[in-house]
Amino acid sequence: AQTVTQSQPEMSVQEAETVTLSCTYDTSESDYYLFWYKQPPSRQMILVIRQEAYKQQNATENRFSVNFQKAAKSFSLKISDSQLGDAAMYFCAYTRNTDKLIFGTGTRLQVFP
Amino acid sequence: KAGVTQTPRYLIKTRGQQVTLSCSPISGHRSVSWYQQTPGQGLQFLFEYFSETQRNKGNFPGRFSGRQFSNSRSEMNVSTLELGDSALYLCASSRGTRAYNEQFFGPGTRLTVL
DSSP, X not given: OOEEEOOOSEEEEETTOOEEEOOEEEOSOSXXXXXXXXXXXXXXXXXXXXXXXXXXXXXXXXXXXXXXXXTTTEEEEEEOSOOGGGOEEEEEEEESSSSSOEEOOOEEEEEEO | XXXXXXXXXXXXXXXXXOEEEEEEOXXXXXXXXXXXXXXXXXXXXXXXXXXXXXXXXXXXXXXXXXXXXXXXXXXXXXXXXXGXXXXXXXEEEEOOOSSOOOOEEOOOEEEEEO
């Protein structure tokens, strides 16, 4: 069975600094998708960034980028120039067929001014 | 375009009762998935409906059921509520085709079982 592990329950970063959130996963599949979702307090879960496993190039979305290491089954999220609005729970997620997401336990990110 | 809506937003029930939660997907989306979020178990997949058919199911007891209507709106039902069913229930909609489809989440229904 596929699993997703986030080993950092909490992280903190100062405004304008860079922070990296870790995620590892386990799968025997070769084609799959990986995601980082953001869930602000009492607000809706939104997609931050996605990575298709067949793509070697790491995905980037503005200040958010990933380090995808397929052989190591690692998928970390880097947030550059952190902003107060980045404070949230971040979930790493895996899917084989895009219909059923398997989530990690989440990392709570605090941003200090 | 309106986002995914869920009703009610908050619900308080007692053990043994049953509850029905509703989810209206984004217009044009035919797939609706349901997730349970608890502090202890995290986010867990309940089931997914596409064109009124259950296409995928998570590892939950039969007390949890769902359905989807012809307009793609979905309901989930939990019968004989237990204290452990207290959770945030999220639904997500997507186009549902087998190519990549982003899932869009609703705000959730927070269920408290007393």
